[in-house]
Amino acid sequence: MIERLPLNALRAFVVAARHESFQQAAAELHVTAGAVSRQVKELESRLAFPVFERNAHGVRLNAAGRRLAESAGAGLDRLAEAYREAQRLPRAGLSISAPPSFVQHWLLPRLAGFDARGEEVALEASEVLTQPEWDDGRARLAIRYGTGPWPGVEDRPLLSDPMFPVCSPALLERGPPLQEPADLAAHTLIHVSCTEPAIPTWRHWLDHVGAAGVPAPVQWHYSLFSHALDQAIAGRGVALVGRVVAADRLDSGVLVRPFGERYAFPSPFGYSLITPAAGEPPPLAVRFIDWLMGEVARFREGHPGD
Amino acid sequence: MIERLPLNALRAFVVAARHESFQQAAAELHVTAGAVSRQVKELESRLAFPVFERNAHGVRLNAAGRRLAESAGAGLDRLAEAYREAQRLPRAGLSISAPPSFVQHWLLPRLAGFDARGEEVALEASEVLTQPEWDDGRARLAIRYGTGPWPGVEDRPLLSDPMFPVCSPALLERGPPLQEPADLAAHTLIHVSCTEPAIPTWRHWLDHVGAAGVPAPVQWHYSLFSHALDQAIAGRGVALVGRVVAADRLDSGVLVRPFGERYAFPSPFGYSLITPAAGEPPPLAVRFIDWLMGEVARFREGHPGD
DNA sequence: ATCATAGGTTGAGTATTCCTGACCCTCGTG
DNA sequence: CACGAGGGTCAGGAATACTCAACCTATGAT
Structure with missing residues (x-):
């Protein structure tokens, strides 16, 4: 029977049922309301009965729809929890999240000097300036550009950024x-x-x-x-x-400072290394952090400005 | 999180996990083994870890895969049960399953004489010669061509079929x-x-x-x-x-019997009306059966041969 | 050593499903 | 009457899923 389940329609329905709104369901599912409408229609067609009462200003679950929403929602929640748990399983390797320009212009040119010893390193360019919400089981680091502080995580300033x-x-x-x-x-x-x-x-x-x-x-x-x-x-x-x-x-030399060393603005923004507040970092992460700190020290020597 | 679930990949995986075989999973899912292989690959890519150990003669779940299969399988089973229960909900109307040729050459030409009084009647041409496994909540009848008996249901012979x-x-x-x-x-x-x-x-x-x-x-x-x-x-x-x-x-007159009334073979096959053994048929079903029995009686009068 | 079989993998192309954008509807409010 | 809100649907495009065919490795038989 699993093979016959209209999974996408059921998901759209369950979310629409929770909101009793195709618009809000669409927002949560990152699709348009028309897409939710179609999926719900498809489900009603297969079941041969409606699941919502409709009127001009919105939809409301009917009794049958409510029963289905409750039990199907429980199934989907179970599925989601299983998937989340799988995502959190510890796995080898290291995941690093850092601002795209930092990755391109600072980290990548130096990264050849880091020996991952065959372990997997995932470098994720991330434009967000907020602290990451890690959702996989890899050991994880983040480099963030901002003013700090960064609550709830271990925050280690790396470089100021005049x-x-x-x-x-x-x-x-x-x-x-x-x-x-x-x-x-x-x-x-x-x-x-x-x-x-x-x-x-x-x-x-x-x-x-x-x-x-x-x-x-x-x-x-x-x-x-x-x-x-x-x-x-x-x-x-x-x-x-x-x-x-x-x-x-x-x-x-491809860029110059037109006013020389004069006129540097002491920006409150800078780069910080963020790690989870809890747990023992695995060896690969420890080695990466040691390497990173060495590079940071080298950079500071060559570019006074802190 | 529900919106991010790779539902089709999870389904393929759960079935493949149960069989520990992409071939068998494919058969159950009514797809090719290549499709299952791709879905499992897709899941592993998203999770960033394998769920099967592979060798030339097949696959075996690894520990992480087993955990995911168990919990995701539970979620899918819950979803399937919710859907099945919804399908079984009683609803108005009547569902009739009958052999295609019987529908075309016997039932449809007479059906105009039945007044459904605005209720929904679903006529399902079904080639199977086995008793139906009703799976929706509509009142259901089946007409079957066969030799009987039909265990577990109420079986009412309609017409013999020399x-x-x-x-x-x-x-x-x-x-x-x-x-x-x-x-x-x-x-x-x-x-x-x-x-x-x-x-x-x-x-x-x-x-x-x-x-x-x-x-x-x-x-x-x-x-x-x-x-x-x-x-x-x-x-x-x-x-x-x-x-x-x-x-x-x-x-x-568009067909004739070349040997006249001679040489009719008393086939053990005939048409039977099959209804669920339990439960009180709703009024629409009762009316339909009464009408059908009338038509059967008329047919017998006009075509002696039982 | 060769061949046949089994089960899984993948390139290329096709089929199917899902979605969007635009326009429509009804209803309620001002 | 106009506007806004929420849902419905046509037509077309995007994305996903699948098939087919050819490939792989490993095993067993000859």
């Missing part, structure tokens, strides 16, 4: 003069935006360097530092970025 | 002579086959009429009397059929 303008050498040489902050008014400004939480903007930076009266409309907004860096390298403007992701590009 | 040859009038007039059974050797024979149970064949008929020595290779086999009747009407040969489904065509 912010400053960067641009391509060509723009500096051939573009409008760029010697003082006021000169930025004649340039295209590139910014990395994030509204929640609000990372520092050009406005913050200008206020900090005493150029509060300088108008500085930003023409370009990007959600990733990677993209802002790429556009700056391409000469399309001056980007306000953090030193961690910019360091290698500055070292290599 | 078998005899029929052909088109044109074939009789213009074809090879067809006056005695031996003449059949010069004709194309049409037969309705069913191996389980074995309904009477031309061989049985010839033996019965004392023509055991007459060779009679059957050129055409059909699984439905409908098709055999149609081919006979089209003049493509002589069909051995039962009187119940042939009656209307004989009455209308």
Whole structure:
């Protein structure tokens, strides 16, 4: 009988039954209300009886629908619990979650120096600036960009992240003069935006360097530092970025700081290593953390700024 | 979490786990072993760990797989039970299961005479010659073609079904002579086959009429009397059929009995009305049975042969 | 050593299912 | 009358599931 179960229709129904709303069920299932409507219709067709009473302002379970929702819901909950438990099973390997630009511009270039000794390491680029809700059984670490603190987890600050303008050498040489902050008014400004939480903007930076009266409309907004860096390298403007992701590009010369070491904004945002508050980290995680701390120390030596 | 469950993969896995065989799971699920293999692979990919140990001669659950199979299986069983219970809920209407040819050639032409009074009647053509396993909550009747008895249900014989040859009038007039059974050797024979149970064949008929020595290779086999009747009407040969489904065509003259009323084979197969052994039939079912018995009586009057 | 068989795997393509977007409906409210 | 809310459905597209065929390994028979 299992083979004949209309599983997708039953799931849509159970969620719709719980809400007594196709709209809310759709939101929970990440589909449109039309999709829920169809699935419920399909179920009613197979059962040859309705499960909802319908009227213009919504649906309500009928008696048969309620019975089915209760028992089918129990089955689905059991199934979900089984799956969740399986996901939490401990397994070999390491799972690391870190901001995409950090991964690309800081972690990956150094990661070759870490010897996983044949164990599986999963590197997950994650744009969220919140602490992760780990849901698999792999040993897990997260590197997060934010202001901290990070409640409920073990929080180890890695690197502070002062912010400053960067641009391509060509723009500096051939573009409008760029010697003082006021000169930025004649340039295209590139910014990395994030509204929640609000990372520092050009406005913050200008206020900090005493150029509060300088108008500085930003023409370009990007959600990733990677993209802002790429556009700056391409000469399309001056980007306000953090030193961690910019360091290698500055070292290599494809980006320059137009005002030299001056005018760094001491951003409250920085990178932290987050680990679960409880439990003994497995050896692979311990080795990774040791390696990471060594790289962080090396970076600090080569780029004073904390 | 329910929205993220890979339901189809979990179902394939649970069945494969029960059998510890993708082949057997495939058979139960009515798919190919390749489909089961893919679903299990998909599940393992999402969980990031294997659930089976594999070798060349088959699969075996590993410990993690066993745990998941047990709890997920419980969830699916719960879901299946909920669905089954819903299917069994009593509902208005009547469900009638009957052989396709009987429906087409006997029941439908008469059914206009039955007043359902606005209630829903579901007529299900069913080729199976076994007693039905009713699985929905509608009041249910079945008409079955067979030899009986039908254990565990209430069995009411309706019509016996002597078998005899029929052909088109044109074939009789213009074809090879067809006056005695031996003449059949010069004709194309049409037969309705069913191996389980074995309904009477031309061989049985010839033996019965004392023509055991007459060779009679059957050129055409059909699984439905409908098709055999149609081919006979089209003049493509002589069909051995039962009187119940042939009656209307004989009455209308599009088919004739080449040997007249002679040589009817008293087949042990006949039509029976089957109802559940327990429970009080609802009024609609009672009315339908009364109507059916009336039609059966009328048929018997017009076509002596019991 | 070769061949046949069994069970599982996978590439490529097709079939089926599921979903979306847009437009429609009824009902209630202002 | 207009608007909003919630559900229903057509038509088309996206995603998933499946099939078929060819492949693999291991085992047993010759």
